[in-house]
Amino acid sequence: MTHTSVSAYAAPAPKAPLERITIPRRELGAHDILIDIKYAGICHSDIHTVRAEWGDGGAFPIVPGHEIAGVVAEVGAEVTRYRAGDRVGVGCFVDSCRECENCRAGLEQYCTGELGNVGTYNATGRDGETTYGGYSTHLVVDENYALRIPESIPLDAAAPLLCAGITLYSPLAHWKAGPGKKVAIVGLGGLGHMGVKIAHAMGAEVTVLSQSLRKKDDGLRLGADHYYATSDPATFEALAGTFDLIVNTVSANLDLNAYLGLLGTDGTLVQVGAPENPLPVAPFALIPRRRSIAGSMIGGIPETQEMLDFCGEHGLTADIEVIGAEQINEAYERVLASDVRYRFVIDTSTI
Secondary structure, three states, rough: EEEEEEEEEEOOOOOOEEEEEEEEEEEEOOOOEEEEEEEEEEHHHHHHHHOOOOOOOOOOOEOOOOOEEEEEEOOOOOOOOOOOEEEEEEEOEOOOOOOHHHHHHHHHOOOOOOOOOOEEEOOOOOOOOOOOOEEEEEEEEEEHHHHEOOOOOOHHHHHHHOOHHHHHHHHHHHHOOOOOEEEHHHHOOOOHHHHHHHEEEEEEOOEEOOOOOOOOHHHHHHHEEEEOOOOOOOHHHHHOOOOEEEEEEHHHHHHHHHHHHEEEEEEEEEEOOOOOOOOOOOOHHHHHHHHHHOOOOOOOOHHHHHHHHHHHOOOOOEEEEOOOOOHHHHHHHHOOOOOOOOOOEEEEOOO
C-alpha cells in the first residue's frame, strides 16, 4: 500500500503533551474521498484516550479527533456520493464490517463484525493500518462513512455535531423526545448543551440538571425551560417522579439511584457519559415504577445524516471557541477545568 504524508498533532506517549508530527494517509482507493480538513472538534474522549484513562490507551503516537468538518479535495474513480468541493464531515468511525445485522440496518456504531466499527483514530482498519484522526490537515475515508454537511451550517460550528450532536440526538430520537415529554439533561457541557438545543427543537419540555446554577442563564438561552442545581438536596425532592427521559452526559461517578428517583413510571435514564468506574444501581431504584436504565453510543451513518439535516433545518450548531493547533494542550487543561463554553474547535490550517 502506498501512502502520502500529512501534518498532524499527536500524543507521543500516555499523558504526554501533543506535538506536531507527520503521519501517513493512504492513497485514494476506488471508493475513497480525500478530505481537506478545515476544523476538528476537541471531545473529552480525546483526552481520556491520550491519557490512557480507558484501559492501556492503545498504540502511540495517537492523533485524536473524531469531530471532523472539511471539503472534498479529490475522489476515487468509482465514487458516486460526493465530488470535489462538497462540504463533508466524519464522525467517530470510518469503517465497519458492512455485513452484520446492525450494519445492514444502518446501526454501524453497534457493528458486531470481527473488528466492530473502526474508530476514526487509535484503531486498526480492515487493511491492518492504524487510523489517525482529525487533528490533521487531510483524511482519506470511504465515501460511505462520510456525511454531507448542510450549507446552512458553518463548518467550524458543524464539527462538534459529528460526535456531540449525534451522541445526544440518537437517544433523544430513540426514546421519542417531543411534545408532551419531560426531558432532563444532566450536565451542561459539550454534550449537554447540544442535548438542550436538540430536545428543545424536538418540542420537549427541557430541564437542565447541573451541579450549580453557574450556567443557568446559558441553559435558558439554549432552550431549557427549567434549570436546577443538583448540589441542592431539595432538587431531588422537588423533582421526584417528574421525567419521562433523563440523558446523563456526565463522565463522573454520580449517584444514579438519586437520579432514577426523578423518573416517572416507565421513565428511562440513558447514560452517554463514560465514567472511569462502575456505577452501582439499587434494584429498588428501578422496580417500583418500572423504570429503566440504558446506554447509547453515537449513531449510525443514516441517523447521523438525519441529525445533520435536522440541525440544518432548525439552525442548530454547537457553541464553540476556535483555537489554533498551538493551543491544543492548553485547551485540554481548560476542558478538564470545565473552562469552555462549550466546545473547542481546532482551525486545522494552523497545523
